[in-house]
Amino acid sequence: MPRTICIANQKGGVGKTTTSINLAAGLALSGNKTLLVDMDPQCNATTGIGLTPVERHPLVVDQPIRNSVLQSSFDGLSILPGSKSFRDVDMLATAASSESEVLIDHLSVGTTQYDYVLIDCPPSLGHLTQTALSASNEVLMPIQCEYYAMEGLAQMIDLIRDVMLERPGQLTFGGILLTMYDSSLELTAEVDEEVRDFFGEVVFDTVIPRDVNVTEAPSHGKSVVDYAPRSRGTRAYLELCMEVLERD
Ligand SMILES: Nc1ncnc2c1ncn2[C@@H]1O[C@H](COP(=O)(O)OP(=O)(O)O)[C@@H](O)[C@H]1O
Ligand SMILES: [Mg+2]
Incomplete structure (x- = not known):
């Protein structure tokens, strides 16, 4: 069975x-072997990897998942792929x-051959995010180093708790990731401290600059990773990847 990680935060623009x-x-x-699942109707994960959103969402069509899977370059x-x-x-x-x-079963039956399944969630606390959480083993929450970084997180955490209670032992907190980190800003240091004080160990050591x-x-x-292999961004994401692998 794959390790299924849902990338969620109800705010938009935080780096999900x-x-x-x-x-x-x-x-x-x-x-x-990794499968990226685009659950956001904006389909940015699909287009961002150079593919085209599909007419009908693969999770709702009555077809095996594998028929809808596309290979990236x-x-x-x-x-x-996502659908608009x-x-x-x-x-x-x-x-x-x-x-x-049914959707959750459909996804789990269709993804057994992967090592990792990553689900990109929409910026909402709605059913879509709830379904994604319910289909996952872990939730990874990116937090943007910005004013009000923690605002609204309580509701997100409530939703995660609800799913955890509904499905005992299935969903765990995979980690919190600080994104758009700028160590030259005092604000970044403040957010870093606030988030680590509040969440402790669950915050990844790696930050994304x-x-x-x-x-x-x-x-x-x-x-x-493909576009600019030597960039700071690539280094940070590969470091995050090591942490995720270690947390298994
Ligand atoms: N580390 C980063 N450095 C610079 N720009 C970033 C970084 N992370 C995200 N962005 C940009 O910020 C915007 C929002 O990121 P995105 O991943 O689309 O957020 P979300 O999916 O949470 O809405 C995008 O334009 C993206 O390119
Ligand atoms: Mg997005």
């Missing part, structure tokens, strides 16, 4: 998609719990 793509690339690079990295279809998004987002059970290569990579349809 960036982390999903680049951690997935790092895991693939270290020899793990990066060795070992496959993707279950409002109908499907609506279906995914409002699925009754019995229906989301602001790096223009990270921003540019998706417009080339590549992970930063």
Whole structure:
């Protein structure tokens, strides 16, 4: 069975998609068969890796997952593409719990051949995120080093707790990742301290610096690991990858 990690935070722009793509690339690079699942109707994970969103969301169509999986240009990295279809998004987002059970089963049955499955979540606390959490073994939460970094996290943590209670022993806190880290800013140091004080050990030692290569990579349809292998962003994501592998 794969280790399934959901990348979630209800805020937009904190680095969920960036982390999903680049951690997935790092895991693939270290020899793990990796599937990136795009659950966000914005489909940034799909386009960011150079692929095109699909008409119907692979999780709602009545077909084996493997028929919908696309290969990225990066060795070992496959993707279950996202869909912008409002109908499907609506279906995914409002699925009754019995229906989301079907989706979760569908995903788990269809992904047994992978070592890692990474799910890129939309910026919401809705059903879509809940379904993603329910399908995962771990949740990784990126936090942007910015004012109000921790604002609203309580609700996210409540949602995670709910899923943990519903599925005892299945979902764990995989880690918290500080993104867009700028060590020259006092604000970054303050956020770092606040987050580590509050969450302790669960915060990754690795922090992801602001790096223009990270921003540019998706417009080339590549992970930063592929686009700029020697960049600071790549180094940071590969270091994160080592931490994730060690936490197994
Ligand atoms: N480490 C980084 N350095 C520079 N830009 C970044 C970094 N991480 C993310 N970004 C940029 O910030 C924006 C939001 O990131 P994204 O991963 O799309 O967030 P989310 O998926 O949480 O909405 C994107 O334009 C992305 O390129
Ligand atoms: Mg995103």
